[in-house]
Amino acid sequence: MRIKKRTVHIAILLLLFLSIMLPSTASAHTSLVEAKPAPDSQLKKSPKNITLTFSSKIEPDLSSITVYNQGGEQVKGTTENVSDDQKSLLLQLPELKTGEYKVSYQIVSTDGHPVEGTYNFTLTVPEPEKNKEVPMTELDQDEKEHQKITVKDKDMQTPKQVSNGETQHDHSTSTYLIRLLYYFSILALAGWVFWGIASSILTSSAKASYIKGSMVLRFFLFIMLLGYGYLQFNSLITGINDLQSLLFQTAFGFAWLLMFVTSMLGFLILHRSRIIDGLWISLLLIGEVIAGHAITYEPLFITSILDMAHLIAASIWIGGLFLIIVFWKHHRNFIIGFLPRFSKYALISILTLSVTGSLMAIIFLPNLSILWETLWGKVLLLKILAVLLVIIIGSIVRKALKNKQNTKLKHLIEWDFALMIGIVLLVGILTFVSPTQEFSTINQDRISFAMSIK
Structure with missing residues (x-):
């Protein structure tokens, strides 16, 4: 579907802004x-x-x-x-x-x-x-x-x-682009499948379009998994033995293999049973939790649960927005009926994202001064600002729904979609960049002390 020029312009401005903000090199999670x-x-x-x-x-x-x-x-x-x-x-x-x-x-x-x-x-x-x-x-x-x-x-x-x-570290523009698309592909597909479970779309006139969109997203995830796997494995392996060790003896290798197998199974089992679809989403997001930075922090159980809740909330919101944007033109009646339910889920998702994100920041950050002393912290603050804007737009959307202002709804959703693109980009940066090494150049003593008492 053709998105209005205003949405495209907003998305382009966000991309340009982030490309300026993004450092040419950045520290990995471990330093x-x-x-x-x-x-x-x-x-x-x-x-x-x-x-x-x-x-x-x-x-x-x-x-x-x-x-x-x-x-x-x-x-x-x-x-x-x-x-x-x-x-x-x-x-x-x-x-x-x-x-x-x-x-x-x-x-x-x-x-x-x-x-x-x-x-x-x-x-x-x-x-x-x-x-x-x-x-x-x-x-x-x-x-x-x-x-x-x-x-x-x-x-x-x-x-x-x-x-x-x-x-x-390898942090070229192409590397970041693949990582961001990889992250988006996981959340978009997980959310898309979730709304197949939580809505009536599989029994509506939009079913054929929904199945087609699901297939496109499954291929997109498969390609992104291959691309991301190549980026990660290429610098670590020199032969088949190294690949076997990486896949079966490391947390990241196991996580990637789990997501790859889950992705392949998705072509065979999705949209046949709501229970199976729910289990499929769980396996995919569990793989991302294992591959993410939450498992490198203590207490492991709490950080993993918070990360899982964060991913579920993000996928529900992103998948729903993506569904609305794609179906607005050709399945307007379904979307109008879908919006009230999405509005409720979106509000819960944004609140969950805010709570889990805040708790993880407290656990991950050795010192809250990172928020204003490092580029990583400034990106996080920018994400918080974007989330606040989403909450404001969400409240206006609910009011427009109540008054049945469909034209205004479309414009608001386009703004919401543009903010979603920006937030996904910001989250992708925060997922693959750590504040620790950057902050150590500012105040090494405080980080060393924080690490020593963990």
Whole structure:
């Protein structure tokens, strides 16, 4: 259906605004919060291990540390260890000689984001005292703190070389576009199927158009899953064994596989039974919860429930709006009857989004000053403003429904649809970007303290 020029103009303005707001690079959800030895440190005694601590859980089978001497040769560590909470990675070292060393790490967070970086430290061993007994140092104390780390032998592989001290991520415009479309495809299809359950559309004259629209959305989701999977897997695998490990031994791989299988089943089982359709929606959204950032925060049960409720509410609102926009021209009578029910569900959905979003922000943010001190926080505030506008428009829509002002309703829904596009884009950014590393450059001490008391 042709949408009025006003809606298109609003959507384009939102896209342009977001493209300006969007940083060319952004930190993934997991970032390095502590390193021992520290970057650029000057040591007098050979460290017995390298210990890196990250802001959230990492995948043991896809994470590694490599150390190089000043000649560029790899220092052979004996074992790599992962802490019980899966946030610390430790590499045991042989006795090192005087010189400059580079630590290179490559990890994958449990929500599927690869993170890699390097830093240097310098070792100067005093020749006369090299073999003398020395008192326990801070490094020795650090070893005691990691006695609970579970040892896991791994084949050492040289990670990709990156610039010193930098954490590298792929955040090109095309990458963000695919991720945003992927996120929208999940919510739009889940909501579309939900309204097939919660409305009379499957028994109305609009049934054929609804089934056709569902098929288009299913193909769209399938393509987006393939594209998003390629983006995530391409930088992590070098062969079939790596792919098997990623799919069956990591949370993100399992989540992607679950959504992929669910997507395929959707072509065979949808719109035959309301119960089956409800289960299908649940599986799809559970996969997105597992693949999302909620599982990297504690308490896991609460963050997962909040994220699931957030996704359900978003899909109901987005799917309903999409249905109205698509069917307004050719199935006006059905939409007029559908609007009162949608208005009620939309109000509940927006309130749910507001509550769950606020609670997750409190849990995820180490400090509320992130809201005004970082670009991430400003994007979140912009999303809150957009939600407030949706609530205002919703109240006007309900009044127009009561007065049967159909022309005014169409204009209001177009505005609502444009705001929905903007909110989905903002949510997509917030889903794939974390404030932690950006905020650490502003106030590293506060984040370290917050992480230490979690």
